[in-house]
Amino acid sequence: MEDCGEHEGTSELKLGTTIIAVEFDGGVVMGSDSRVSAKEAVVNRVMNKLSQVHDKIYCALSGSAADAQTMAEIINYHLDVHSIEVGEDPLVHSAATLVKNMSYKYKEELSAHLIVGGWDRKAGGQVYATLNGILTRQPFAVGGSGSFYIYGYVDAEYKADMSREECQEFVINSLSLAMGRDGSSGGVAYLVTIDSETVEEKCILPAELPTFYDPDTIES
Amino acid sequence: DGEVIYDGRINCRLQLGSFRLCDVSQSGNMAAMMQFPSNVSTFNNYNDLYPDWTQREVSTGTTIMAVEFDGGVVIGADSRTTTGAYIANRVTDKLTPIHDRIFCCRSGSAADTQAIADVVTYQLGFHREELMAGIIVAGWDRRRGGQVYTVPVGGMMSRQPVSVGGSGSSYIYGYVDSNFKEGMNREECVNFTASAVSLAMERDGSSGGVIRLAVISEGSVERRVILGNQLPKFSTV
Numbered sequence: 001m002e003d004c005g006e007h008e009g010t011s012e013l014k015l016g017t018t019i020i021a022v023e024f025d026g027g028v029v030m031g032s033d034s035r036v037s038a039k040e041a042v043v044n045r046v047m048n049k050l051s052q053v054h055d056k057i058y059c060a061l062s063g064s065a066a067d068a069q070t071m072a073e074i075i076n077y078h079l080d081v082h083s084i085e086v087g088e089d090p091l092v093h094s095a096a097t098l099v100k101n102m103s104y105k106y107k108e109e110l111s112a113h114l115i116v117g118g119w120d121r122k123a124g125g126q127v128y129a130t131l132n133g134i135l136t137r138q139p140f141a142v143g144g145s146g147s148f149y150i151y152g153y154v155d156a157e158y159k160a161d162m163s164r165e166e167c168q169e170f171v172i173n174s175l176s177l178a179m180g181r182d183g184s185s186g187g188v189a190y191l192v193t194i195d196s197e198t199v200e201e202k203c204i205l206p207a208e209l210p211t212f213y214d215p216d217t218i219e220s
Numbered sequence: 221d222g223e224v225i226y227d228g229r230i231n232c233r234l235q236l237g238s239f240r241l242c243d244v245s246q247s248g249n250m251a252a253m254m255q256f257p258s259n260v261s262t263f264n265n266y267n268d269l270y271p272d273w274t275q276r277e278v279s280t281g282t283t284i285m286a287v288e289f290d291g292g293v294v295i296g297a298d299s300r301t302t303t304g305a306y307i308a309n310r311v312t313d314k315l316t317p318i319h320d321r322i323f324c325c326r327s328g329s330a331a332d333t334q335a336i337a338d339v340v341t342y343q344l345g346f347h348r349e350e351l352m353a354g355i356i357v358a359g360w361d362r363r364r365g366g367q368v369y370t371v372p373v374g375g376m377m378s379r380q381p382v383s384v385g386g387s388g389s390s391y392i393y394g395y396v397d398s399n400f401k402e403g404m405n406r407e408e409c410v411n412f413t414a415s416a417v418s419l420a421m422e423r424d425g426s427s428g429g430v431i432r433l434a435v436i437s438e439g440s441v442e443r444r445v446i447l448g449n450q451l452p453k454f455s456t457v
Contacts, residue, residue: 148390148391149390149391149393149394150393150394150395151391151392151394151419151423152391152392152393152394152395152396152416152419152420152423153392153394153395153397153398154394155395155419155422155423155454156395156399156415156419156454157398158454173398174394177393177394177397177398178394180397181393181394181397212397212398213397213398213400213401213402214397
């Protein structure tokens with residue numbers, strides 16, 4: 001029997017990624033980079049990792065590309081059925097619970113981390129982290145390989161009660177810093193802002209991203 | 221890991237290896253609380269999800285940092301030495317003078333810091349698997365003023381206006397990139413270093429204790445210590 005696993009020429013697609021979601025009073029802002037890599041090759045440089053699972057609920061994807069996308073599709077299906085059963089829009093907590101259940105049950109097989117964010121009438125804007133089968137609501141959440149480089153930054157810069165625009169700026173700055181340091185994150189930055197009225201999607205090109213000090217450009 | 225305290229709140233620190241992910245504090249009945257698996261600390265399966273270094277059994281936990289300013293350098297480090305999960309020394313001095321105005325910031329197992337920079341470089345190349353970040357050499361001399369040289373794993377050496385190293389350094393790259401400005405004065409550099417090391421200590425389980433600083437300039441070497449309760453505070457931590 002021939003080995004049908006990984007061999008020369010194939011490799012698993014990874015969403016080596018930076019994803020971030022922040023709550024504000026009345027909604028959430030979610031952001032991601034756009035790089036999909038297969039080892040050192042970038043196979044998609046414009047992938048939108050913010051996946052809509054319901055009108056006002058999004059999942060930010062990271063980890064294995066196939067696992068994350070499939071999880072989002074299945075959650076989308078479950079939420080559609082659930083919203084018909086209850087006769088109204090599902091809660092963000094429901095979506096997050098579905099993601100958590102799947103992450104925990106298939107812990108050994110799946111390697112994807114989804115951050116769930118959205119708005120519902122009951123609790124307003126919410127962000128849930130579901131890493132490893134946990135379910136925790138947080139004022140903001142970061143994930144993916146690029147997130148490690150910005151933990152210090154988000155710890156320092158996050159303030160409670162930020163406005164919508166401040167949250168967007170916080171997300172864009174964080175993504176830009178992480179993309180600058182993490183080789184697996186890059187491309188464009190995708191943003192989605194969800195509130196009671198609208199869902200606004202935005203794409204920020206590399207040239208429009210904020211720039212920061214880069215000590216490596218100094219000649220010694 | 222978690223512990224229950226008497227008022228019914230559950231305070232849990234979620235740690236993946238040596239990385240402190242978040243603190244969770246919730247009240248309510250027990251059944252509703254335990255929504256996460258109890259073995260969350262083992263993390264070997266997700267080897268593609270996180271950088272490889274989060275899984276290595278490395279005891280070089282440290283955060284070290286050095287910043288140049290006009291007239292000298294500011295260097296800083298945490299003070300924790302660990303053997304496995306045991307903190308062997310919580311007030312270590314990782315800033316070692318190798319000459320009057322030249323210091324080495326030690327990162328974990330790079331213990332032999334009596335040598336000058338190129339000898340250290342050789343030793344780093346020799347022990348490359350054991351070391352994560354290497355050594356930062358910083359000091360002042362009459363010729364070029366304050367200088368910071370970073371000697372990472374492998375033995376490359378390069379001069380940089382600001383350099384961070386050690387296991388805790390990964391978490392503060394974003395903070396350092398966004399907050400460093402050219403032409404900061406001495407006090408600004410000290411505050412910048414203290415804030416950055418403090419943030420790293422908060423996230424890296426292998427870094428902690430007090431912050432030891434040294435300000436090296438023509439006139440003097442000024443040593444400072446920032447104790448745990450005097451650390452710069454941030455809203456999320």
